[in-house]
Amino acid sequence: MRIAVISDTHGMNKDVIEALASIDKPDMLIHLGDYVDDGEKISKILGIPVTIVKGNGDPHSNYNEDELIEIDGKKLFLTHGHRHNVVRNLDTLYYKALEMGADLALFGHTHVPVNLVYDDIIIMNPGSPSLPRSDSFTKTFGLIDIGEKINTEIRKII
Numbered sequence: 001m002r003i004a005v006i007s008d009t010h011g012m013n014k015d016v017i018e019a020l021a022s023i024d025k026p027d028m029l030i031h032l033g034d035y036v037d038d039g040e041k042i043s044k045i046l047g048i049p050v051t052i053v054k055g056n057g058d059p060h061s062n063y064n065e066d067e068l069i070e071i072d073g074k075k076l077f078l079t080h081g082h083r084h085n086v087v088r089n090l091d092t093l094y095y096k097a098l099e100m101g102a103d104l105a106l107f108g109h110t111h112v113p114v115n116l117v118y119d120d121i122i123i124m125n126p127g128s129p130s131l132p133r134s135d136s137f138t139k140t141f142g143l144i145d146i147g148e149k150i151n152t153e154i155r156k157i158i
Contacts, residue, residue, distance in 0.1 A: 001072055004048075005142035006039070007032035007080070007108025008128040010057070015139055016129035017045055019157045026143070028071075032108035032126070033080035036061045055080030055108060066096075072146045074103045081107035081125070090114075090123055097121050104150055106142075113140045113154040124152050 004026040006016055020026065020042070029048050031039025033055025043050035051069060054061040067078040077097045084093040086107050097105035104122040112134045113127030126142030127134060134140075139157035144150060 001028065001146045002026045003028045003030055003071070003144040003146070005030045005032065005106055005124065005126040005144060006042070006129055007126050008034045008055070008111050009038040009042075009130050010035050010128075011038060012130035013038050013042055015157050016141055017042055019129070019141060019155070020046055023143075023155075030076075030078060030106060032078060032106055033058055033063075033065075034108065036063050051078065053078045053080055056082040068100050068102065074146050074150055075101055077102035077105045079105075079107050081109035086110055086125075090118075094118060094121060094123065097123070104144070104152070113142075115142070115152050115154050122150055122152055124154075127154065129157055 029050040031052045033053050034057035036052050036058045039050050039052040052063050053067050054063040069076050107125050111128040114125040127140035129139045129141050132139050140154050143153050
C-alpha cells in the first residue's frame with residue numbers, strides 16, 4: 001500500500017498535484033490539516049481516496065482533530081499537531097502515539113519535514129507543499145509504503 005501524505009496546503013495545490021501526478025499513483029492520500037478542502041479537491045482530481053484530519057486553520061470543519069487508522073495491520077496516528085505542542089518538541093505526540101499503540105505518527109503544523117524513528121515509532125511530518133519553513137524552504141510531501149515493514153520518505157517538489 002502506497003500512501004501520499006500532505007499537510008498545510010493553505011489553498012495552494014498546483015505544485016503538489018503536479019508532483020503527485022508525476023509519480024506512480026498512490027493507493028491513498030492523507031491530508032493532515034490546514035485547508036481540509038484541499039485534501040478533498042486533490043483526492044477528486046487524482047482519483048484516490050483520502051483520509052483527513054483538521055488543523056488549526058480549519059475551525060469550521062467537521063473532520064476530527066486526531067484519527068487512528070489501521071492499514072495492513074499497521075496503526076497510523078494522524079493529527080495536525082497543534083494540540084500536541086509539536087512546535088516546541090515531539091514528546092506529547094510521541095506519548096500519544098505510544099498510548100494508542102501506533103506504529104507511525106503523522107503530523108503537520110510546523111511546515112518543516114521530519115522523518116525519524118524513536119523507540120520503534122516512526123514520526124513523520126511531510127512538511128508543506130506550498131509554504132515551507134525548513135532551512136532550505138523546499139516544498140515537500142511524504143510517501144509511505146506499507147508491507148511487512150513501513151518505509152517512509154520525504155519527497156521534494158521541484
